[in-house]
Amino acid sequence: MTGIVLLVVIGIIAVWAIASYNRLVALRNQVANGWRQIDVQLKRRHDLIPNLVNAVRGSMEFERETLTAVMEARAKALAATGPADAAQKEGQLSVALGRLLAVAENYPVLKSNDNVKMLQEELSGTENKVGFSRQFYNDIATKFNTAQQVFPMNVFAASFGFKTAELFEVTDVAERQVPTVDLSRRGTT
Numbered sequence: 715m716t717g718i719v720l721l722v723v724i725g726i727i728a729v730w731a732i733a734s735y736n737r738l739v740a741l742r743n744q745v746a747n748g749w750r751q752i753d754v755q756l757k758r759r760h761d762l763i764p765n766l767v768n769a770v771r772g773s774m775e776f777e778r779e780t781l782t783a784v785m786e787a788r789a790k791a792l793a794a795t796g797p798a799d800a801a802q803k804e805g806q807l808s809v810a811l812g813r814l815l816a817v818a819e820n821y822p823v824l825k826s827n828d829n830v831k832m833l834q835e836e837l838s839g840t841e842n843k844v845g846f847s848r849q850f851y852n853d854i855a856t857k858f859n860t861a862q863q864v865f866p867m868n869v870f871a872a873s874f875g876f877k878t879a880e881l882f883e884v885t886d887v888a889e890r891q892v893p894t895v896d897l898s899r900r901g902t903t
Contacts, residue, residue: 737861741858744854748847755840763811763837769827783810784814786810787810797880811837848882
């Protein structure tokens, strides 16, 4: 009788361990998928930026510094590794892009250029997709991290080498500020 109870208890523990391990693996794979979804959207963003810069370059002769800042931020973002590094560098790129788009508003030729409008719309749509992908990633990464940290799963997760997933977060205060767009016409009377 005691042997049967012991076998049942061991069986229950084995089933729990297998189910727990499989749950952690599934969550880890969802986190990896979430990161890949962000990566796809960021690649699209990175591909659009040179086209936008080239489209506005000729009309923005006095704004070379702004164009250079965007391309430098893009290069840094392309070299990012992992969610935390990518979040920081993508945030810098967002700030530089915001400045470029705000400055472009001051150029009537650019505002009426269909190619520039199309690129801005594509970039805006891509920015939305990046935002949704980041939200999905952070949601699933938080779920994965929580699953690893609750008892008794925390002991089990640590023994199998599961690691906490990094979250995509804004760490630079300057990145949190909304860019100012001034559409007033200075110097006109």
